[in-house]
Amino acid sequence: MKNLKELKGVKLLSKTxxxxxxxxxxxxxxxxxxxxxxxxxxxxxxxNGSSCLD
Structure with a gap:
């Protein structure tokens, strides 16, 4: 995670x-x-068993 924060233009995503x-x-x-x-x-x-429309 530390290396990702150092990249320019990277946005950390919220849990949602x-x-x-x-x-x-x-x-x-x-x-x-x-x-x-x-x-x-x-x-x-x-x-299998899941919907293709999800």
């Missing part, structure tokens, strides 16, 4: 901002495959 970030594994090209137990949704692998 950190919680709003959604990430995941990118789907594998060229066939958009994902690890077992997940599916490809908008370019990211999502766990």
């Amino acid at each position: 901002e950190q919680k709003s970030i959604v990430g995941g594994y990118a789907c594998r090209y060229p066939n958009y495959s994902c690890p077992t137990g997940s599916f490809c949704c908008n370019g990211l692998c999502r766990p």
